[in-house]
Amino acid sequence: MGNSEEEIYSIMFKSLKHPVRRQILRILNDKPLSFMEMVELVGVSSSHLTYHLESLGELITKTPDGHYQLSSFGKATVSAMKGVQEAPELATRRPKKLARKWKAAFAALMILVLLLSGFGIIQYLELARLAEEQSSLEAENQHLLSWGIGTSKVADFLSNVTQLEAKQYKITLQSNTLEYREDFDVAEEVLKYRLTASSSSLEASFRFRENHLSRYQLTTQAGTPILTENPSGSILEAAQAALNRYKTYSGDAYLAEMSTLLASVKQTGGNITTVVSGNMKLQITHQGSAAEFLWMYTEGGIDFSAKSLRMTFDKGVLTALTDGYFLFTIGNTDLNINQNQALTTAKNYVAAMTWTINGTQTSDFKAQEAVSVQLLPHPRGNSVALVPYWYVVVQLDKSYPGGINQAAVGVWADTGEVADVQLLSR
Numbered sequence: 001m002g003n004s005e006e007e008i009y010s011i012m013f014k015s016l017k018h019p020v021r022r023q024i025l026r027i028l029n030d031k032p033l034s035f036m037e038m039v040e041l042v043g044v045s046s047s048h049l050t051y052h053l054e055s056l057g058e059l060i061t062k063t064p065d066g067h068y069q070l071s072s073f074g075k076a077t078v079s080a081m082k083g084v085q086e087a088p089e090l091a092t093r094r095p096k097k098l099a100r101k102w103k104a105a106f107a108a109l110m111i112l113v114l115l116l117s118g119f120g121i122i123q124y125l126e127l128a129r130l131a132e133e134q135s136s137l138e139a140e141n142q143h144l145l146s147w148g149i150g151t152s153k154v155a156d157f158l159s160n161v162t163q164l165e166a167k168q169y170k171i172t173l174q175s176n177t178l179e180y181r182e183d184f185d186v187a188e189e190v191l192k193y194r195l196t197a198s199s200s201s202l203e204a205s206f207r208f209r210e211n212h213l214s215r216y217q218l219t220t221q222a223g224t225p226i227l228t229e230n231p232s233g234s235i236l237e238a239a240q241a242a243l244n245r246y247k248t249y250s251g252d253a254y255l256a257e258m259s260t261l262l263a264s265v266k267q268t269g270g271n272i273t274t275v276v277s278g279n280m281k282l283q284i285t286h287q288g289s290a291a292e293f294l295w296m297y298t299e300g301g302i303d304f305s306a307k308s309l310r311m312t313f314d315k316g317v318l319t320a321l322t323d324g325y326f327l328f329t330i331g332n333t334d335l336n337i338n339q340n341q342a343l344t345t346a347k348n349y350v351a352a353m354t355w356t357i358n359g360t361q362t363s364d365f366k367a368q369e370a371v372s373v374q375l376l377p378h379p380r381g382n383s384v385a386l387v388p389y390w391y392v393v394v395q396l397d398k399s400y401p402g403g404i405n406q407a408a409v410g411v412w413a414d415t416g417e418v419a420d421v422q423l424l425s426r
Helices: 005-017 019-030 035-042 046-059 072-082 102-145 151-160 235-250 254-263 339-352
Strands: 060-062 068-070 170-181 186-196 200-209 212-223 272-277 280-287 290-299 302-314 317-323 355-357 360-362 367-375 385-387 389-400 404-412 418-424
Touching: 019 035, 019 046, 019 060, 019 068, 019 072, 019 170, 035 046, 035 212, 046 060, 046 072, 046 418, 068 072, 151 200, 151 212, 151 235, 212 235, 235 254, 235 290, 235 302, 235 317, 254 272, 254 280, 254 290, 302 385, 339 367, 339 389, 339 404, 339 418, 389 418
Parallel strands: none
Antiparallel strands: 060 068, 170 186, 186 200, 200 212, 212 317, 272 280, 280 290, 290 302, 302 317, 355 360, 367 389, 389 404, 404 418
16 A cells, blocks of 8 residues: 555545545545546546545546546545544543542542532533534535525426426436535535436436536437437537527526627637637537537636636537536736746746655656646635636656656746645656
8 A cells, every 4th residue: 555544544534624525536436437527527627636636645546447436445435424423422430449548538539529520511511512513514504405406497407408308208316415615615516317218318417506507417328318309400500599598597697798709600610719709708619510619708818717608519419518607706817927937936846845655755856848838717715716827737857656757736827826736647
């Protein structure tokens, strides 16, 4: 085993506190998944998913075909997530034996009375504290339950946005997870459904944040989706119709601007088509029967890709939708650090750091050329305000213990400070 038990349990407890890592452990508890499947299900960028996977350490392993699965420690962590930690039983103090002389006995008795009185006070205070914590947890649980999504909202989307012929399907709820996302300060609910018909089998997943649809995904297991009407043969017309249906479903004002921008596109040119109007950018990627429409907020030459709406189509059928436009805000657009400065900062940080790998401290890392330098606005702290952030991946001069050969460094573009660093094995 690579890490000591103390380090593994440290990873376990840290994972229990982090909502994204809890979500990763839960979905891997169902079945092994590929990296891209996890990107869609978790709802974070590939770079941040890599960061969380590396942080989970020995809680996860890879299958021979490259899929991720839970290790025995990961399964133990999931079991811990399902349990409830009980308060330790308070030990009972036994009185000491009485001395033969009555004076000694009286003194011992008085000391014992004082000790028991003090212990009783401590016990009372501890029970009062536990009762207060229990009350707080119950209040938080009631707050989460108040955000619970009714089945009508899911059925409305499938029937009126996806245009599934719901009456043809037997719809079964597979799982329903409700939790508080401390990093975004929102309640999040994830629901998974199985839809079966005589000639079609589907799986649908939904994620709601702040009682608003955040992600939808439809996967075909067998046959083809049964629709109330066939989509248009023109992908632009199919996308415009789906966007209008989603606008009716959600009622968000920003969708009108997105609809107007899409209507300005008369034809797609090549695999990628990009149009911009004001602070709205539309990027259309079209290849074969698959197409993706991505509307994102842009300002000061910075694409805030998290504040976006993404719609994916296969043969005109809406198979995925991710909406973060309603949730995220813009913290600032300050680019005080350019791409080259971010790369220099990352290399210097890697050269100066000391890292513990498999229980052994390793230093004197030497960073060589850049693998990639991307501007990916990212929340700072527990916030939904996006701040310009350079994600820099550098190649190391050799393979270090644990197969480490790359380092990923996050640098805030407004301050030049290093936000985070992760060693990678690729």
